[in-house]
Amino acid sequence: MEMDRRTFDTFRKLIYDKSGITLGEGKEALVSARVGKRLRALGYDNYKDYLQFLTGDSEESESEFIEFLDVISTNVTSFFRENDHFVFMADYVKRMLSEGRDKVRIWCAASSSGEEPYTLAMTFLENATHFHGDCKILATDISTKILKMARAGRYPEAKMQGVSPQLRSKYFTHEGAGANKVYTVSDTLANMITFKRLNLSKPPFPMKGPFDLIFCRNVMIYFDNIVRKKLMDEFSRLLRPGGYLMVGHSESMAGMLCDMDTVQPSVYVKG
Ligand SMILES: C[S@@+](CC[C@H](N)C(=O)[O-])C[C@H]1O[C@@H](n2cnc3c(N)ncnc32)[C@H](O)[C@@H]1O
Numbered sequence: 001m002e003m004d005r006r007t008f009d010t011f012r013k014l015i016y017d018k019s020g021i022t023l024g025e026g027k028e029a030l031v032s033a034r035v036g037k038r039l040r041a042l043g044y045d046n047y048k049d050y051l052q053f054l055t056g057d058s059e060e061s062e063s064e065f066i067e068f069l070d071v072i073s074t075n076v077t078s079f080f081r082e083n084d085h086f087v088f089m090a091d092y093v094k095r096m097l098s099e100g101r102d103k104v105r106i107w108c109a110a111s112s113s114g115e116e117p118y119t120l121a122m123t124f125l126e127n128a129t130h131f132h133g134d135c136k137i138l139a140t141d142i143s144t145k146i147l148k149m150a151r152a153g154r155y156p157e158a159k160m161q162g163v164s165p166q167l168r169s170k171y172f173t174h175e176g177a178g179a180n181k182v183y184t185v186s187d188t189l190a191n192m193i194t195f196k197r198l199n200l201s202k203p204p205f206p207m208k209g210p211f212d213l214i215f216c217r218n219v220m221i222y223f224d225n226i227v228r229k230k231l232m233d234e235f236s237r238l239l240r241p242g243g244y245l246m247v248g249h250s251e252s253m254a255g256m257l258c259d260m261d262t263v264q265p266s267v268y269v270k271g
Helices: 006-021 028-042 047-054 060-070 084-098 115-126 144-150 166-169 227-240
Strands: 103-109 135-139 154-155 172-175 182-185 193-197 209-215 241-246 259-262 267-270
Touching: 006 028, 006 154, 028 047, 028 060, 047 060, 060 144, 060 227, 084 115, 084 209, 084 241, 103 115, 115 135, 115 193, 115 209, 144 193, 166 172, 182 193, 193 241, 209 227, 227 241, 227 259, 241 259
Parallel strands: 103 135, 103 209, 135 193, 209 241
Antiparallel strands: 154 182, 172 182, 241 267, 259 267
């Protein structure tokens, strides 16, 4: 079903208002293909009726909005994605603990299906031998559907590529065999993480902080500079002085750093 310009603009505005995600010009084909999927799944034969349902304030409309956002944005993620950030983190954890810190707070914003916060937990534990303090990881995402998957912490063999055999046996149990093998995160990892829904485009957030580390990777790419700047100000409020912010490798925050400095591309420190 073809989408005319006005309908596209209505969807585009709705997506921006609700999630901060900016759909650039020339995305009509992508939007109409993806929205078309939802229309067919729900049995609508025109965009107008679907839009009316989507913008309603029933619980069904709200949960459809999550499905809708899921088809528009991408949840792609993986264990140890952009690994240099975890090498950096390993170093920082050792440094923090050698200074006697016994309370560590980490926020994984846009945690998708959980691979990233579980990687954070493994990286912390692997570098925090003899730590008897308290390390908590907050993992947030806008999608309740993806958060449910993240909480379940179950990953097929194909998703486990980045996890070494040693880490698999230490932090996961598994069932099945070969390509059907499914890994489940251990309680040790699960107990460190709290998953919560949070819309990054609507600061200020209810957390007080301060966080030692914030990972906000591969989501700001969907936002425009207005949303990014607000988010950067909020990260700055929530970071401890000396704490670090990691963003995706293809996301530059130059020009909106507020009281943060660049340590290396995609790693910033709060001054
Ligand atoms: C491409 S994934 C990135 C996952 C992970 N951070 C990584 O780098 O592997 C983007 C995630 O951002 C989430 N997202 C999109 N818009 C959001 C918003 N406004 N607030 C919070 N999360 C959002 C999506 O649901 C998705 O899970």
